[in-house]
Amino acid sequence: MKILSICAAALLLLALVELPIGYYTFLRIAITIASIILAINCFKGSVNIWVVVFGITAIFFNPVIPVYLYQKDKWLPVDLGAAVLFIVYAVIYKTLVKEK
Numbered sequence: 001m002k003i004l005s006i007c008a009a010a011l012l013l014l015a016l017v018e019l020p021i022g023y024y025t026f027l028r029i030a031i032t033i034a035s036i037i038l039a040i041n042c043f044k045g046s047v048n049i050w051v052v053v054f055g056i057t058a059i060f061f062n063p064v065i066p067v068y069l070y071q072k073d074k075w076l077p078v079d080l081g082a083a084v085l086f087i088v089y090a091v092i093y094k095t096l097v098k099e100k
Contacts, residue, residue: 001041005090008034012083016076028063031082035061038089050089057082 008031015027035058042050060067060078069075 001038002090002093004034004037005086005093009083009086009090012079012086015079018072025063028061028066031061032058032063034086053085057085 011027011030015024035054039051039054039058042048042054061082069078
């Protein structure tokens with residue numbers, strides 16, 4: 001799960017530069033899948049903060065009913081914030097695994 005989180009963060013950080021629109025569609029799909037996988041992994045029989053955070057991230061990035069912010073400069077803080085979220089999860093993942 002740590003590698004998945006780091007890969008998701010890397011994809012989000014890459015989105016901070018100007019790329020073709022196809023990359024951002026791929027990004028939505030990849031981040032939604034990563035968020036769902038991590039939310040399921042964090043679910044320990046009850047809802048905790050990580051389940052909620054990754055659930056919201058999955059909803060926000062979902063490609064089926066997309067959230068449109070229309071301008072790249074509005075997406076920059078969202079992408080950066082989501083990248084930080086995935087990095088924080090990767091850093092504290094060992095602590096979370098020990099709690100199980």
